[in-house]
Structures are given as C-alpha cells and as structure tokens.
Amino acid sequence: MFTPPADMSRRHFMSHLAGAAALAAPATAFTNSILANAADMKKRHKSAIVLWMGGGASTMDIWDLKPGAATGGPFKQISTSADGVAICEHMPLMARQMHHMSIVRSMSTREADHMRGRYYMHTGYVPNPNVEHPSYGAVIAHELAEHVPDLEIPPFVSVGGGSVGPGFLGMSWAPFVVDSNGNIRNLDVGIDPARMSQRLEMLATIERKFISEKRGGVAEDHSKVLEKTVRLMTSKQMEAFKVMKEPKEVLDKYGIGERGGSGFARGCLMARRLVEAGVPFVEVDLGGWDNHENIFPTLADRKLPELDRAMSALVADLADRGLLDDTAVIWMGEFSRTPNINGNGGRDHWARSWSVVVGGAGFKRGVAVGETSSDGKEVVSEPYSSQDVMASVLKSLGISLETTFTAKNGRPMKIANSGKVIKELFA
C-alpha cells in the first residue's frame, strides 16, 4: 500500500528542485490577487471536457440527418428537449439532454487525413514542420491552472487516448494519460517515505548539475516533470481516478455495472470526478469511428448506444451537480465522413461539411447553429473552422482571446490561432 511521504519531506524535495526549476521560466505566473482569491476560485473553477471521437465520426448520421436524401442513410431523426433540434433515433438519451448542448452544423475544414485532422482539430493550426502548437488541453490547463493552486494532480488528463501534446508550452503541460480503469501504473513507492525523500535529494543534486551546464531545454523539462510527479505521488487527490468508488446509482446511470461497463463510460465518469477535483481539462477518447465499411449496423448496434448512454449521463450528472455552468463539454473528432456511401456500405473521410457539439460553461444551449445542403455535401451558412470552435470554447471559459503566447522562437502566437467566436453560441 502506498503511504505518502510526510508533507515536510515533499516540501523539502520541492525546495531542492526549486533551484533547478528556477533556471527555467516559472511554470505559472501567480499574482497576489489570485492567491488571495484562491479559496473562492476553487469553488468556481472552470474546466473543459473534450469527448474525442477518434477516427472521425459520421456527423450526418448523428447530429445533422438528411432523411430521404440519397446520401442520407437509413436512420430516422427524433425530436429532442431543445426546441426544433432533431438528432438521430439511436441517440434517445442524448435527445433528452439537448437543452444543455448546442450543435454547430456548419463546420468546414480541410484536413481529411487522420493525423493532420487530429492535430488541426486539437490545436487550431495545420501541422507545420517548424513549430509544434499546444493542444486544447495544454492551452486550457496553462490558462486555468493558476485558479486551482491546490491542485496536485496534473491539470491536463487524457483518458483512454493520447490527446495531442503541449507543443511549445513544454512537457510540463503534457497530457497525463490514464486508462479508463483509473489505474495509474507504478504509483506505489514501495520504500520508506523518508528514504524516498533522501533519494530525491540526491537526484535533485544530479539534475541541477546537468541543467547548470546549459545543454538545452530538455534537461529542465525533465526536472519539471519530476516535480509534478512527486506532487502527484503524494496527493490524496489521486482518489479522483477511482471511478468504481462511486455509488451504485451513479454507476448505473453511466451504464457501468459490476463488470465495469464500457471504457468510454468509465472515462466520462472519471472526467466528472476530475472536474470536481479541480482539473481544468480532461479529454475522453472513444475510437472506432473510421467506418469505411458497414457503417450503419456498426453505428446502430455498437457505437451510438455506447456514446449515447455515457455522454447523456455525463451531461446530466454535470447539470445535476451544478458543475455544468462552469464546465464546457465539447464533442468532436478529426473530421466526418463522406455523404456518398461507398461500395462497402461505408463512408470515407470528409472534412468539408460536418458538425461538432458543445455545451455547458458560458455557451448558449439548445440551439443548432448553421446549416448544410439537403444532401449534406455543402455548408450553406457561414462556415466555421477548428480555430473558431477553439476561440468559442475559450470564451465560454472566460479565457481572454487577447492572450498571446510566445513560441520558443520568440514569435508571438495568438491563442486559438486568432479564431473568431461563433456568435450564435452566445446569448
């Protein structure tokens, strides 16, 4: 069983490492006023949860149906708790939560390759060989972590997938990747805490020497991650990862029975627990949407029921606990799928006209923004991009769109790549 080292030992180590870390730019600039308001902020901290649909989910079969069109597929649409907003018949539970969410049906992007689309939708930038851009998780954690000074677990958690990295913000803003069982590997120190602390002091001596030799940022990044690891190892907040400790009635809502339910369901519940604990950003991964073949049975029998149950439970749970007003929920993948149905009964990659879903935080809810043509192949209203969604999410969290990062090369980089706020998403 893991016994945390005495807090004093930890502080001792931290103070030793501080010398090393001080050579790098301070991770977060605390201001006195923020510290003074820390207790208050903790109650009202903001967070974001991205539900990432790896592979590219077919949004015209879920959020923007075209019944009767040659491209429309077999699914019917049903009305929802949001006036005038209809979604797929295989999403009956979400249909009851749509008053909390809004659909952007006029996404039009250009990246239809998995890796490029993944990068673009996560960062607001197309891949560039000369600079690595920070992803949603890194940006939001970087901007919001100062409001939760007592947070000891990483501010950017990715459940069941790897998300996209911190880019030029550095490894200390990298995703903490966990599986949906909440098991964190290698957490158990297995030795006396006092001795661990002595080892850490020795380690800090070596770290400092190497950093002082000015060989490049990789050496400092290592120390910063060490520091975060020590914080995490000694934290009671790690309990937030233990989803199975929830009461049975909560587990039931997410469809998590004694056998554990789906990984995505556990991930959604973990996201709620992490948000409750103060984590500013959580991404939950649901793969398997790359349906080049037999898309309709796959969606109707497997993917949509899995998504519907867990996503609806998460939204309802956040709302019931009063967390939704401070938590943005974003559903998206790297792109969508072709309106034309291919010879294998599947749909291929398509980025020209598709949907994302957002809700919670400062978003206007229960609306469907934008419109696609009757066959789903064109956006017929104002088209929106990844950076527009990102700008809107940041606005919903109260993060200033005037924020500018300095990339490592000294070049200023506007947050969210200067995306424009999707005005229909705000009252």
Add this chain to the structure above:
Amino acid sequence: MHQHQFFRVKPFAALVGAVLVAAAAPARAGSDESFGIPQVRFINEQVSAGWADADLEPAAAATDGEWCRRVHLDVIGRVPSGEELAAFLADSSPTKKADLVARLLGDDFVDEYARSWTDVWTTVLIGRDVENEMVSRPGMRQWLRRAFSKNIPYDRFMEELVTATGANTNKDGIENFNGATNFLSGKMEEGGVQATAKTAQIFLGVQVQCTQCHNHPFNKGKQNQFWEMNAFFRQARALRRYEQTMDIQSIEMVDEDFAGEGSDPQQAEIFYELRNGLKKVAFPVFVDGTEIPQSGYLPGTAADGAAFGVNRRRELAQLIKASPLMPKAIVNRMWAHFLGYGFTKPIDDLGEHNPPSHPELLDGLADRFREQSFDLKELIRWIVLSKPYGLSSRVTKGNAKDDPTLGEKPKFSHFYLRQMRAEELYESLLTATEADRSRAAEVAAKKKDEWMRQFIIAFGTDEGDDATTFNGSIAQVLMMFNGDLVKVATSTGKGGLLDRVAESGGKNAAKIDTLYLAALARKPVAKEVAAANKLMQDRKGDPVGALQDVWWAVLNSNEFIINH
C-alpha cells in the same frame, strides 16, 4: 570491478591488445579531423561552411566519456559498460575513435548492432501496435535481425521488403516463411492504400497519403499520383491461412494476376473517384512519371514462346532503386538518428515544399552512399566520425542561436539533446546493471515488448496510428521511480551489480565512481560526492542500501536518460 566476467565483452587483456594493434595503424589516418576518410571530410566541410554562413562558433568537442556513451547508444542501442568505457578512456591512440567505431560495426558487436537496428526498423516498418493479427512482430524481427547481422545493402533491404512473398510467421510446418512479408501484410486493406503510403514515405521520403482519398478536395493535381503508385500493389494479396481450427496460422503474401477493374487484364486499370464523384483510370506510374506495361498478368511465356506479363511490385522495387529519392531518404533518416534532427522535418517529407537545411550535403551524401553500394555500416561510420557528431551538447554564446526547437533549420553547431528511446533505456539498464542477457534474442525481444506495451497509445483509426508516452511524461517518470525494471536494476540481491560493487573492497568513493561511470560515463563532482556521503551517513550500517540510493538517483537523472 574488472575482475568480474562479462559475457559480452572480450577479456580486458584482449581488448587492450586490439587497441594496441589499432594504435599501430598509420598515423596519417588520425592526423586530420576526418580520419583519412574522404566522406567524413566532405561532411565536415559542408557543415563547417554552414557555421561560417550563419556566423556560428561550434561548441567544443565532447569529452571522450560523452562521445563514447553517445556512440554506443546510437550504434548499438545502449550505454557502454564500465569496462568498455574504461578501455576507451585509457586508450591514447589518435585513431581510438575510428577504432571504436570499427569494433562497434564489426563482428564483436554484430548481435547487439542487429538487435538495436531491428528495434528501430520494427517501429518504422510496422509501428508499435502489438495487436494486429495481420502482422507478426517476431517474424518481422527475425528477418530484420538477419538483414542487419549480414549488413545487406540497403537497396536489397528495400527490395526484399517491397517484393516479399511467403508466410509471415515462422511456425512449425511452415515451409515458405519470409519475415519480410510483415512490412506489407498488415497494409493491404482497401486495395493497399497503406502499403502505398508507407512504401513512398519510408523508402522515397515522400508523403502521398494526403492525396489518397478520392474525396480529398484540395490536392486534385496529385491525386492521380497516389493511385498510380497504388496500382503497383494490385497484384499483391495478403491471404489468411488457417489451421484445422479457425485460428489464423499465418498470413501469406502472394502475387496474383490482376484482372483490373475494367474488362481487359492486358490493360489492368484501377478506378479512383474524384471529389465530384467522377471516376478516373490509373495504371502503374512511378512518382517520376516512368510507366511500366499495363498488363495485370504476372510474367509468363505463351504457347508460342512469347513472354508476357509483368510483376508490378518487382518493377516498383527497380524504380525505387534507381530513384535519387531512395538514398536521400535513408541518408536523411540516418542523419536524424545520429544528430537528433534530419535535414528536413519531418524526415520523410522531402520535396520542394520542404527545403532541406543542407541541400548539398544531403545530395552529396546520397551520391556517396550509392557509390558505396548502399552499405549502411559505411554510412554510419561517416556520420559518427564527423565533426558535428563529436561536438559537445554544452551550448555556448557562439552557437546559442542554433536551436532547432525554435523552428530554425538545424546547423549542427552543438550536439542536440534527446531522450533515449524506450528500447535504448531498457537495454541500457540491462547493461548498466550487468543483468544476465543470455536469453535467446526472440525471448528477450518479447519480454521487452511486454514492458514497452505500457507506453503505447492507439489512436482508434483504421490506419493503426499510434504514439508513445515514453516521451518525458509523468508516466515515464513513475516507471523510472517505482517500476519493476528499475526495482530489479537497483536490487541488492547476491551477485547483482550493487552487491558486487559493495563487496569489491576499497573506499566508498571508488564505489560511487564505479556507479557514476557505469551510468553516466563520468565521475561525480564534489557536490555529488557530498550528497552521496550524506546518504552514506543516513544509511549508516547499511552500505549496500546507500549505494542502492545513489544508484537509484543516478538512473533517474536527466543526465542518464538524455543522450547528450
């Protein structure tokens, strides 16, 4: 420490003997900075010219210890043992670097060389995914180990992978095993789009996957190129072979006559779809525009004696061999392996849109590599004996602005830090702790796979994309802090490294030196000695425990895990 027997290293005396023989080699070889090797001189001239142009003062040379550690890591995938390091440091020959490289590339280290490059190329060729039923990692590795043990020329290496036929696993009763088939066996879905993309990417350094989608709206001009490349793979098929049960016994790669998607196998075309739904025809055409016969028949002889047909994959391999892109792509990949950055970023995206940092050096090295019959070991020798490879990683005022992390093109005026790969860390821990490595190669590789699995993240796409959390993450630090591998490495059991160091007699200072040399290829500085002594005090009465604490700290340090 030298009284211990190491299975890998020749007895110390023999080692010294080898060094003495080498030292007697013509002194001329060491009298310039290029060891008398014209290709090394060429690299040095080209890179130095870049420094002058950019007004950069290169860093000082790395220390012998740093260089020795670096070259072991990069050539054979692990840090040097205490013995190997000591022998190199004690050597005063002017050719000692060239001699060490010759040994690492020679018979003494052939197994470790093959193991390390097998690790590198397994990831390049089939990724990290261990779950794909269409691919056999052991089969792939077996073929790669043989290829690197024999140092087969790179053009043949490529050809065998691209044209491979046979069964992908080496199981009882299989007669036509050919591990090379694993490169393509998992990439044949949907008419081989992945085979097309990966072959172009790996062997030509060209990214074509973005233009594959018949619905890709923005690369219309190039869309035909993707499908014309793809047409080369249409005779190839990956067949599941079943045992009595429903279990797959193996995947067999075969070439079969391709009827085409029209009606005439003599003109075996494929169709692809434009964004507007119109269909277009493609026949095999190489990226440089070279066409091959359009027949879908495999080569044969008609009743009247006339030859007909064509093997499309073999034709493709010949075209790749002749292409200037092949040596450029591999030179760029190898340069990035040793110097931390390639001439382009990413390394497998050559083309006018992505100009290289050192175009003349890239082209010149590619030409020389072709002249050298595509001998990978020679290419390695040139790179690791070059001046830029031998520079210190300590940045000075004169070269601080050379920082590729800032998005600048690399100038290689100091050695760029990089973290070890997971495989390198694993093997280095085994070496540093003198763990028994007498297991058969494949048994050891499987054990390593199991350990590596904890870092793999799949992306949930049909293309099997994946990533690793072994990238400086918290997960990695936790593994180093508390994981089983490090627990074993720091165990104090009888006969283990720590036990033997503790039992070796002599002063504590010498024992700490031994640990530092084994892990960091240097001795501790005064502050570190003081910190270690403090641990000795804390662990009073338990000297092995104190050594254990020092060892744990050394292995967990940035200096250990970063190739510098």
